[in-house]
Amino acid sequence: AQSVAQPEDQVNVAEGNPLTVKCTYSVSGNPYLFWYVQYPNRGLQFLLKYITGDNLVKGSYGFEAEFNKSQTSFHLKKPSALVSDSALYFCAVRDNPMDSSYKLIFGSGTRLLVRP
Amino acid sequence: EAQVTQNPRYLITVTGKKLTVTCSQNMNHEYMSWYRQDPGLGLRQIYYSMNVEVTDKGDVPEGYKVSRKEKRNFPLILESPSPNQTSLYFCASSLSVNQPQHFGDGTRLSIL
Numbered sequence: 001a002q003s004v005a006q007p008e009d010q011v012n013v014a015e016g017n018p019l020t021v022k023c024t025y026s027v028s029g030n031p032y033l034f035w036y037v038q039y040p041n042r043g044l045q046f047l048l049k050y051i052t053g054d055n056l057v058k059g060s061y062g063f064e065a066e067f068n069k070s071q072t073s074f075h076l077k078k079p080s081a082l083v084s085d086s087a088l089y090f091c092a093v094r095d096n097p098m099d100s101s102y103k104l105i106f107g108s109g110t111r112l113l114v115r116p
Numbered sequence: 117e118a119q120v121t122q123n124p125r126y127l128i129t130v131t132g133k134k135l136t137v138t139c140s141q142n143m144n145h146e147y148m149s150w151y152r153q154d155p156g157l158g159l160r161q162i163y164y165s166m167n168v169e170v171t172d173k174g175d176v177p178e179g180y181k182v183s184r185k186e187k188r189n190f191p192l193i194l195e196s197p198s199p200n201q202t203s204l205y206f207c208a209s210s211l212s213v214n215q216p217q218h219f220g221d222g223t224r225l226s227i228l
Contacts, residue, residue: 034216044217049216094213108156
């Protein structure tokens with residue numbers, strides 16, 4: 001079965017420092033990968049996606065993610081964190097399209113806390 | 117304004133009393149989906165719909181029903197709610213499953 005893992009429940013960084021939120025996946029075939037952010041009392045907002053092409057994907061609010069096929073990872077990064085980046089981040093993968101499945105599978109989420 | 121609208125936003129009800137959570141989108145999206153969010157478990161997909169009259173189960177469909185009679189609407193039905201369905205529910209839509217999802221603001225259900 002396809003799956004996605006976010007190994008860290010929480011990531012703490014100081015404002016101005018680089019941040020990384022980790023995501024690893026397990027899918028058959030080529031993965032379709034997404035990152036979303038959730039602010040308190042709101043729905044999720046799309047940040048970026050990888051389907052094919054360049055392994056470094058740039059998204060909203062200065063975030064980027066690096067697709068690494070050999071390590072089956074899709075880590076979210078930002079060169080300089082802001083206090084306003086503090087939120088809950090979700091990695092998601094589309095279920096195996098070869099099985100004609102249209103499911104989306106989300107990770108358990110990582111809370112990012114950026115301290116001033 | 118492009119949006120996904122869920123109603124109600126909050127509901128407290130009792131075991132066994134049928135309820136419906138409505139979801140409507142104004143973006144002419146084909147793909148719609150329902151999720152539940154529980155602490156430590158992230159989002160889990162309940163049902164999804166590829167288009168009108170086409171629906172399929174996600175990972176946690178037990179105890180839920182959906183219908184897609186019109187493109188814009190995708191209601192979630194709990195025929196006989198139970199306390200283990202107490203959760204935060206999100207509806208989402210996108211042009212296709214490979215495109216970014218637009219999420220509603222959520223519905224917090226408490227079933228006593």
